[in-house]
Amino acid sequence: MPTPHISAAPGDFAPVCLMPGDPRRARHVAETFLDDARLVTDVRSMEGFTGTYEGRPVSVMAHGMGVPSVSIYATELVRDYGVGTLVRIGSCGSVQPDLDLRSVVVALGASTDSGVNRTRFGGHDLAAVADFALARAAVDAADALGVAVRVGTVFTSDLFYAPDPAINELAARLGALAVEMEAAGLYGVAAEHGARALTLLTVSDHLLDDAHLSSDDRQRSFDDMVRVALATAVAA
Numbered sequence: 399m400p401t402p403h404i405s406a407a408p409g410d411f412a413p414v415c416l417m418p419g420d421p422r423r424a425r426h427v428a429e430t431f432l433d434d435a436r437l438v439t440d441v442r443s444m445e446g447f448t449g450t451y452e453g454r455p456v457s458v459m460a461h462g463m464g465v466p467s468v469s470i471y472a473t474e475l476v477r478d479y480g481v482g483t484l485v486r487i488g489s490c491g492s493v494q495p496d497l498d499l500r501s502v503v504v505a506l507g508a509s510t511d512s513g514v515n516r517t518r519f520g521g522h523d524l525a526a527v528a529d530f531a532l533a534r535a536a537v538d539a540a541d542a543l544g545v546a547v548r549v550g551t552v553f554t555s556d557l558f559y560a561p562d563p564a565i566n567e568l569a570a571r572l573g574a575l576a577v578e579m580e581a582a583g584l585y586g587v588a589a590e591h592g593a594r595a596l597t598l599l600t601v602s603d604h605l606l607d608d609a610h611l612s613s614d615d616r617q618r619s620f621d622d623m624v625r626v627a628l629a630t631a632v633a634a
């Protein structure tokens with residue numbers, strides 16, 4: 399049963415899994431928000447945990463950085479462990495002047511410079527979109543929790559260090575709220591394997607202003623997004 403990248407036993411994962419990029423954030427979510435959380439996999443130190451939230455089973459496992467990494471973990475979770483719902487909880491760089499540090503973004507869809515979805519779709523452009531019920535549940539959950547969210551598209555880039563920052567301005571002109579590195583890959587995996595996926599992001603950097611959150615601030619802001627993600631996970 400173990401896959402090349404996940405050592406859990408059958409049934410170890412809940413039907414819904416939250417996915418940050420950073421394994422330490424996965425542990426933080428498990429220890430802070432889940433009841434009875436237990437470690438179910440730690441291959442390559444990419445720890446995954448399963449516990450309960452409001453009495454419902456929920457898992458959290460990191461996916462690493464970039465489309466290839468999220469594609470591996472998301473595929474194995476869905477195909478080999480029966481996870482049907484994946485909610486990415488990540489960070490992003492804002493490219494809109496009115497989207498400030500600490501804001502939470504609901505990524506309805508993702509443009510990308512990655513080639514994976516074209517590879518997947520025989521050279522055509524795939525509509526890399528979130529599951530509508532999850533997106534609606536996230537917006538409702540955020541309202542109920544008093545967390546302001548912006549809903550729109552993001553740009554999933556293979557390059558954290560873009561050689562020409564003009565790409566961020568172009569993405570903004572074409573409507574992107576922010577830049578990150580996995581949503582388009584996650585949505586492609588979900589489309590291929592019939593799973594539901596959503597990406598929630600906290601703005602940790604402002605790419606137009608060159609402003610950045612401190613690591614303490616990142617943690618605090620991240621927790622608002624986690625509350626929204628958990629409420630979404632048990633509602634939708």
Ligand SMILES: O=P(O)(O)O[C@H]1O[C@H](CO)[C@@H](O)[C@H]1O
Pocket residue numbers: 418419420462463464487488489490558578579580
């Ligand atoms: O905070 P995470 O979820 O890792 O997301 C963002 O941060 C990483 C880059 O620092 C990339 O993975 C990007 O998508």
Ligand SMILES: O=c1cc[nH]c(=O)[nH]1
Pocket residue numbers: 489490491492558577578579602603605
């Ligand atoms: O991909 C990312 C994530 C956070 N901040 C950025 O500028 N880019």
